[in-house]
Amino acid sequence: MQRSKNLTFTAVTAALIIVLTALAEVIRLPVSIAFGFIPVIIISVFKGPKFGAITGLIFGLSSFTIALIFSANPLYRTFVNPLVSVIPRIIAGAVPGLVYGALKKIKHPGKNFMAARFAAGLAGVLTNTVLVLGMLLAFNYGKDLGGFTINFAYVAAVIVSVNTVVEILLFPALTAGITYALDKAMRTD
Numbered sequence: 001m002q003r004s005k006n007l008t009f010t011a012v013t014a015a016l017i018i019v020l021t022a023l024a025e026v027i028r029l030p031v032s033i034a035f036g037f038i039p040v041i042i043i044s045v046f047k048g049p050k051f052g053a054i055t056g057l058i059f060g061l062s063s064f065t066i067a068l069i070f071s072a073n074p075l076y077r078t079f080v081n082p083l084v085s086v087i088p089r090i091i092a093g094a095v096p097g098l099v100y101g102a103l104k105k106i107k108h109p110g111k112n113f114m115a116a117r118f119a120a121g122l123a124g125v126l127t128n129t130v131l132v133l134g135m136l137l138a139f140n141y142g143k144d145l146g147g148f149t150i151n152f153a154y155v156a157a158v159i160v161s162v163n164t165v166v167e168i169l170l171f172p173a174l175t176a177g178i179t180y181a182l183d184k185a186m187r188t189d
Contacts, residue, residue, distance in 0.1 A: 010051060013043045014058045021062040025070070033166055034128065036062055038174055040093045041124040045117055045179045049097035056093020060086030074145035081139055088131030096124035096175070114176050121175030125167045133159060 021036030040059050044052025064086055067079035079085040103116035133155055140150040148154055 006047065006051070009043070009047065010054060013039045013051075013055050017055060017059050018062050021059065021066060025066055032163055033170075034059075034163075037089070037092070037124070037128055037167075038171060040089070041096045041121050041171060041175050042178050042182070044093055044095070044097035044124065045100045045120045045175060046182055047097070048101065049094035052093040052095070052097040053090050054093070056089040056091070057086065059093065060089030063089065078136055078140050078145065078150070081135075084132065084135040084139060088128065088135055092124055092128035092131055095127040096120040099123040114180060117176040117179050118172045121172030122168065124175070125164070125171045129160070129164050129167070 016039040017036045020038065021034075024033060024035045036059050040052060040055045043055050060082070063079055064082055067076045067085055070076040071080055097120070100113075100116050100120035103119055104113050137150065137152070137155060143150050
């Protein structure tokens with residue numbers, strides 16, 4: 001019974017990841033927010049690092065697929081490399097579950113663990129950002145991509161200053177709230 005619940009939970013999460021990743025491309029915002037990563041963080045906190053890594057893989061494959069579809073754009077082409085688009089997401093998917101598990105152990109039982117949930121969300125965002133951007137720089141540093149050069153200044157000015165700040169402000173709060181609500185809902189079954 002538990003195995004089928006886990007499979008269903010993972011399948012629903014996978015569908016959410018794919019839809020949110022595609023939706024982020026359809027709805028063109030001035031910044032590129034990794035909305036597909038939100039369910040990865042949530043399942044990692046709620047079900048643990050193993051499920052976080054599995055859903056991180058799904059998110060990475062979704063990002064890879066989007067990069068293939070839009071590969072005429074030079075920036076998307078950089079994400080066709082699975083070392084940039086997939087591997088960092090697997091690791092970043094496991095980290096929130098590891099952080100939450102570790103912090104939950106040091107908190108007093110009976111608490112709602114909101115700080116641990118928030119910290120896990122923050123750890124997920126930071127891990128995803130550092131690993132993806134690190135790999136992006138490692139494979140593309142100095143390359144001209146359609147009028148701009150990939151370097152530390154570009155990454156700091158364009159990606160970190162906007163995208164990362166929005167994700168740091170938004171994702172940990174969503175993680176804490178949604179995982180708390182899921183925990184409450186699952187306990188009433």
